[in-house]
Amino acid sequence: MEGITVALGDDPLAPGSRIGPYLLGGRLGEGGMGVVLKAEHAVLMRAVALKVMRPEIAADRACLDRFLREARAAAAVNHQNLVAIHDAGEVDGRTFLAFEFVPGGDLDAVLARDGALAPARALELIAGCADGLQALHEAGLVHRDIKPHNIFLDRHGRPKLGDFGLARDAGGADRLTMTGVGMGTPAYMAPEQANGDPGIDVRADIHALGGTLYTLLTRRIPFTGATPWAVVNAVVNDPVPDPRAVRPDLPAEVAAIVARAMAKRREERFQTPSELRVALADALAALGTGGAAVMPAAPAQTLDRTITCDLLAEDKPGSTSDSHPTVKVGPDGEVDAGATMAVAAGDWAGAPAGVMTSVVQTPAPKAAPVVPAERIDGDLTRGLEAPWIALVGDGCHVLLYARRQITLGKLCEAPVDVCLRKHPTTMFRDDCLRISRQHLQLRFDAPTNRLLLGDLGSGNGTLLDGAAMGPNAPQAIEAGGERRLHVAGALTLNLRAHARKGEPPASLGNDAGSVGDCGLDQSFAFDSAVLSRPDNRPGMAYALVLRRLSIGGPGSDLVLPQASGAAAELALWRGRWIWRPGPGAWQPLSDGLVVSAGNKRLKARVGGYDIFQTEG
Known part of the structure; x- marks a missing residue:
């Protein structure tokens, strides 16, 4: 084989x-x-x-x-x-x-989707990268091409450094590149790397992490120019950019980390990733409330005026423009300095070697939130901080996902979130073998404020309200009415989306932590989307919780079988789960807490694939 x-x-x-x-x-x-x-x-x-x-x-x-x-x-x-x-x-x-395979995409995609990050989230991501970089450093390696495009998020939102194509031994024993040529990405290069210094070390990677932090905070690249060499000149000679010039509200402690990490002289930078990690932890502690909200995303404009330049040498007699890489620039002469200065072998990012595309993006203004009379009683840090929780009890298995998308299929492992084959009943398990490993995806698209449902090219197809769904052709789901899904002719699911109730509160009086991908602090058009199983397991349901969700008897967002009485409400705030049994103050939803949803008692726990193995 x-x-x-x-x-x-x-x-x-x-x-x-x-x-x-x-x-x-x-x-x-x-x-x-x-x-x-x-x-x-x-x-x-x-x-x-x-x-x-x-x-x-x-x-x-x-x-x-x-x-x-x-x-x-x-x-x-x-x-x-x-x-x-x-x-x-x-x-x-x-x-x-x-x-x-890292399913969460890279940080370039996150910035394009969500805009510049809250300070606490940006610091957390760079701290994780610093931990990974320390491991590389201890192995005697220099990455040489750290940038948002080469940092990926796993399913839990944890960052992972990738793309080691330019990594080399810190001692230079495996050097393959030309002397005097700075391999890497111009905007994130350290000055010594841009100058082709053969003795670069981990401090060049620390400089790149500082530039990446600047980009996460501002959604701008740290240095620009009309050509790659102009960018290199800016890296070597221009002052270190201050993120407060773009976001004046940023704390001084955060700006100081950028300034020190990107210092022109390597002796003035953090000397090891661990030293940077300590500074990041101190800044996170100083933030307290997690800093400002996430800046919104805006559609990208790709501009098409082109110039040509030779990345590796001056023009030579007899040379032609066909031998030169193409660089796309905007009307102001700004080049996408996030592209890699590469040898002729090219890269893996979706374009031929040396091709760079300029993307100019401007954040859209965000409406000021309305402050309702809501609050949290208790210590918010006791609330579950998990992208997936389960509420189990009284014959019910309710799985709640604090994510903007979930994948459903036959697999009982990542990248599938909801296993439709193994579930707490054996009667229909053989039929469920017809379901594809990755069959369906329910996704909220924040830039367009739409909820999308798509068949992922499954073998046995999906019917939506009796009509076949095309493969990889997502359909928009509106709030209100119930939609009926037939999955591979084996399983029926009911889908109902719920529109947003109320405006985002500015504060709940207990705001520790950073703004999460989902929560009451988001102004999404939807609060939640619920998938229930009316035929072969009425007590099991799955919900994409974008802001909040009520659970209980008739009239609730998620109606439990034989439930009656007042509904419980669950929500997310600053990345943690909260709940309340009715009108009134919110409470932290801690591990093991019993939620009263009308006459049902459901015990909260962190989600895990073992829930699909439970017989019932």
Whole structure:
């Protein structure tokens, strides 16, 4: 099996084809060096990000060495804040690397979707990256290309440093690049890296983390210019940017971290990632309430005026523009300095080597919130801080997700959130084998304020109100009426979306922590979306809790079977779960607390896949 390549049609990398033990899925990115695909190990049924090198590029020994160096760098250290490598090999002339598949996307995508981050969230993300960078440092490695695009979020929102294609031994023993050429991404390079200093060390990566923190706080790149070399000149000579010039409300402690991490002289920076980590922890403690709210996102405008420049050398007699990479710039001459200055082998980000696209984004204004007479009694930090909780009792299994999307399918592991095959009844389990591993996705799209339901290209399809859903063609779900889903002819689900009730409160009087992806502090058009199982398990339900949800008898957002009496209300505030048995003050929802939902008593716990194994 390890030596088998199976192609469907003319494309050897088409979905459904095989490379060794890996069943290929859709493409995640493509560049001059090769392609990155989502794939699944046929035996382990584990999702991976599979990097497949183009055969003609693999024939170039220098490019192949760089490719294999990425594998060795990733394999040299194991840490929760680093993307792990699972496998590397060559099958029928195709060289590949199999990396951990990280489902949360990269920080570039987060910024495009949500806008600049709250200070506390930005500090937390950089702190996690500093932990991963410390592990790299202790392994004797320098990353050399840290930027938002190379930081990924796992399903719990934890950051992971990835893309080790430029990583090298700190002593320079494995150096492959040209002397005097600064490999990396111009806007995030340290001055010594931009100058081609062969002796760069972890302090260059600390500089890049400082630049990344600046971007997370402002949604702007730290240095700009009309050409890559103009950006390099700015990196070397311009003052360190102060994020308070963009966001005057930012605390001085946060701006000071950016300034020190990005100091021009490496001796003036934090000397190790651990030292940076201590400063981040101190700043988080000083914030107390978690800082300002998330700045809103705005649609991106891609501009099309182009210039050409040679990234590696001056123009030579007889050279042609075809040999030069293309750089897209805006009308003000701003280049996307987030693009990587790369050798001719290219990159994996979806564009040929040297192609850079400028994106100009302007945050939209956010309406001032209305302050209702609501409050939290008790210590908010006692509330569950989990993206997934379960309420179990009196014949009910209610799973609540503090996420903007959930995936439903047959798998009982990531990346599926809701397992539709293993559930607390055995009667329908064989029928549920018809459900695909990843069958459906329910997603709230914040920029458009729409709730979307889509079939993920399942084998046996999905009916929505009796009509077949097209594969990978999400449909908008409106608030109000109930929609009926038939999944693979095996399972019926009822879906009901609930519109937002009230405006976001400015405070509940107990505001510890940072603004979360979901919660009462968000101005989403929806409060929740509920999926119930009317036929084969009426007591089981799943809910996407974007802001709040009521549970109980008739009239509740989520109606429990045989329930009566006043409904309980659950919500999220500053990333933690809260609840109340009726009108009045909110209370922290702690682990093991019993929620009274009318005549039902439901015990709260952190969610886990074991809930799907429970027989009932």
